[in-house]
Amino acid sequence: MRKLPELNAAGNKIPNRQAICETLMEAAGRDRNVVALCSDSRGSASMTPFFEAFPEQSIEVGIAEQNLVGISAGLAKCGKKPYAFSPACFLSTRSYEQAKIDCAYSDTNVKLIGISGGVSYGALGMSHHSAQDIAAMSAIPNMRVYLPSDRHQTRKLIEALLEDEKCAYVRVGRNPVEDIYSEDDCPFEMDRATILADSEEYDAAIIACGEMVRPAVEAAKLLKNDGIRAAVVDMYCVKPIDREAVLTAARRAKLIVTAEEHAPFGGLGSMVSQIAAAECPRRVINLALPDAPVVTGNSREVFETYGLNAAGIAAAVRGAEEFL
Amino acid sequence: MADHDRTDNVMKDHKMTNSELALLSCRLREQTVDVITGAKTGHIGGDMSVMDILVMLYFRHMNISPANMDDPDRDKFVLSKGHSVESYYTVLAEKGFFDFEAYKNSFSRYGSEFIGHPHNTIPGVEMNSGSLGHGLPVCVGMALAGKMDGAPYRVFTVMGDGELAEGSVWEGAMAAGHYHLDNLCAVVDRNGLQISGRTEDVMSHEPLADRFAAFGWHVIECDGHDMDSLDAAFREAEAFRGMPSVVIAHTVKGCGSSVMEDKAAWHHKVPNAEEAAQIRADLEERKEACRHA
Numbered sequence: 001m002r003k004l005p006e007l008n009a010a011g012n013k014i015p016n017r018q019a020i021c022e023t024l025m026e027a028a029g030r031d032r033n034v035v036a037l038c039s040d041s042r043g044s045a046s047m048t049p050f051f052e053a054f055p056e057q058s059i060e061v062g063i064a065e066q067n068l069v070g071i072s073a074g075l076a077k078c079g080k081k082p083y084a085f086s087p088a089c090f091l092s093t094r095s096y097e098q099a100k101i102d103c104a105y106s107d108t109n110v111k112l113i114g115i116s117g118g119v120s121y122g123a124l125g126m127s128h129h130s131a132q133d134i135a136a137m138s139a140i141p142n143m144r145v146y147l148p149s150d151r152h153q154t155r156k157l158i159e160a161l162l163e164d165e166k167c168a169y170v171r172v173g174r175n176p177v178e179d180i181y182s183e184d185d186c187p188f189e190m191d192r193a194t195i196l197a198d199s200e201e202y203d204a205a206i207i208a209c210g211e212m213v214r215p216a217v218e219a220a221k222l223l224k225n226d227g228i229r230a231a232v233v234d235m236y237c238v239k240p241i242d243r244e245a246v247l248t249a250a251r252r253a254k255l256i257v258t259a260e261e262h263a264p265f266g267g268l269g270s271m272v273s274q275i276a277a278a279e280c281p282r283r284v285i286n287l288a289l290p291d292a293p294v295v296t297g298n299s300r301e302v303f304e305t306y307g308l309n310a311a312g313i314a315a316a317v318r319g320a321e322e323f324l
Numbered sequence: 325m326a327d328h329d330r331t332d333n334v335m336k337d338h339k340m341t342n343s344e345l346a347l348l349s350c351r352l353r354e355q356t357v358d359v360i361t362g363a364k365t366g367h368i369g370g371d372m373s374v375m376d377i378l379v380m381l382y383f384r385h386m387n388i389s390p391a392n393m394d395d396p397d398r399d400k401f402v403l404s405k406g407h408s409v410e411s412y413y414t415v416l417a418e419k420g421f422f423d424f425e426a427y428k429n430s431f432s433r434y435g436s437e438f439i440g441h442p443h444n445t446i447p448g449v450e451m452n453s454g455s456l457g458h459g460l461p462v463c464v465g466m467a468l469a470g471k472m473d474g475a476p477y478r479v480f481t482v483m484g485d486g487e488l489a490e491g492s493v494w495e496g497a498m499a500a501g502h503y504h505l506d507n508l509c510a511v512v513d514r515n516g517l518q519i520s521g522r523t524e525d526v527m528s529h530e531p532l533a534d535r536f537a538a539f540g541w542h543v544i545e546c547d548g549h550d551m552d553s554l555d556a557a558f559r560e561a562e563a564f565r566g567m568p569s570v571v572i573a574h575t576v577k578g579c580g581s582s583v584m585e586d587k588a589a590w591h592h593k594v595p596n597a598e599e600a601a602q603i604r605a606d607l608e609e610r611k612e613a614c615r616h617a
């Protein structure tokens with residue numbers, strides 16, 4: 001357990017995708033088997049510098065997501081370490097069968113990087129939103145699912161993924177997210193959630209992933225002012241989910257709130273509820289996007305509309321006062 | 325109904341000459357640029373390359389209007405390259421499907437019905453699109469239904485050339501050839517660019533005409549910015565029997581202004597004030613040329 005971090009002022013300009021590119025460039029220099037693939041997506045993946053620096057380790061497949069993942073699996077089978085970049089919406093649905101058969105089922109070392117995830121594409125609408133990717137990818141045996149929360153954690157995650165030989169799906173957003181950790185202070189253990197709390201005992205636990213972690217930390221600070229002790233569980237490893245962390249939260253807190261940029265079904269909330277219900281029943285409130293195309297707007301507006309921001313998360317905790 | 329009757333019938337309502345259509349197209353380009361600068365978002369490059377195609381289809385060749393949207397025999401259109409929604413909606417507004425100002429003032433704004441891809445809660449839109457490679461298979465279904473019912477309607481879709489890398493396009497193309505869907509006309513907006521650069525560098529499609537021909541299509545190439553050439557292409561497509569037709573329309577991405585013509589960077593870019601002024605001046609010049617053509 002760590003204390004809730006001091007949050008620096010807004011202003012980070014580096015999106016998580018750029019942290020991925022930088023980490024992979026360092027690895028590609030050391031290891032010529034690290035290869036990157038794009039589907040007319042290298043700009044939005046922030047991967048142009050990689051393609052320029054390592055043309056021999058870069059493959060462009062055109063607008064063809066199924067081909068992207070199939071080719072990646074073939075490369076992996078022959079010893080390469082492919083990182084396949086495409087918007088999360090297309091990568092997780094268009095090439096779903098390739099992910100299931102060619103990556104997970106055939107057990108190839110393909111790292112699928114879903115960029116511009118969740119509602120990052122804002123007003124471009126449902127074709128461009130990936131609100132089903134956690135559910136879809138988590139349902140595949142042997143597929144791992146990661147939603148890192150800030151750029152520092154993203155780097156640690158990619159460094160860890162470079163070391164293993166199994167497939168994984170990573171979702172990052174398009175816009176820079178405010179830091180939670182810092183370059184020299186980013187706690188990270190592979191497949192273990194990071195628990196942030198100011199006290200051993202707490203009233204509520206907020207379990208969040210990806211872009212929802214920062215507002216969860218902000219919400220915990222708001223609640224502290226009201227005398228409510230809230231812990232934040234940064235569950236970047238949605239699958240394999242850190243069961244122990246969920247159970248720790250359930251045992252210590254009387255209320256669990258989950259927050260995710262995802263449909264209300266089959267995501268982090270469902271998984272947490274399942275674990276808590278089976279082993280340590282607790283009141284669990286799931287905050288998520290609605291089961292409908294979201295309102296037209298940029299991500300901030302969408303989050304505000306559905307209470308997926310600090311105020312909304314804090315309000316959900318306060319609203320369940322009878323459980324505290 | 326004999327085929328030429330159908331054409332005459334459609335043409336009856338479409339009295340504009342080709343040079344009038346060219347002029348209209350310039351005005352609709354201007355309006356589309358206004359939408360994009362106002363909303364501060366939009367896929368301007370592909371909007372400009374597809375505009376003449378859309379104008380020729382909606383104001384000459386397709387039997388689609390607000391009056392017949394409930395008629396099962398209306399022609400069907402799917403914008404497969406859905407990111408060109410800004411020009412598509414400008415054309416639909418001009419056809420009278422909805423108010424242009426309402427569209428312009430709310431496009432992509434918070435709470436708007438006019439999102440950044442075609443959405444079929446908007447009058448005139450048959451199918452939602454935005455994910456590339458969906459239009460052709462759906463149109464194959466529409467064309468097959470027409471054949472099953474002996475219906476007179478024709479089915480049209482417009483695809484981008486980068487979009488042709490999607491396998492689903494070729495699955496649809498194979499089925500259309502297999503079922504001899506001569507009531508289907510696909511258009512390729514062959515502007516030679518996609519997001520990452522030249523289509524031939526990213527994923528090559530040449531020899532494109534031969535590829536479609538090998539899939540059982542009647543292939544027609546035309547100048548996608550010349551109304552006479554487009555008109556002739558769609559006439560030929562309609563007259564051709566026994567095979568689906570593809571019109572490979574050679575276009576220029578960003579067509580209409582030197583600011584953005586044939587520049588990959590203008591796939592999805594919003595002109596600043598200076599660029600917008602230059603674009604307007606260029607389009608004004610283009611209009612003058614049309615008037616004197």
Ligand SMILES: Cc1ncc(C[n+]2csc(CCOP(=O)(O)OP(=O)(O)O)c2C)c(N)n1
Pocket residue numbers: 039040041063090094367369370371373405407454455456457483484485486487488513515517518519523577591
């Ligand atoms: C399935 C899918 N993959 C990726 C995208 C993202 N995308 C939007 S437009 C575009 C480029 C389209 O190029 P092209 O088809 O040539 O269209 P045009 O140049 O006419 O705009 C891409 C990759 C998408 N919309 N759908």
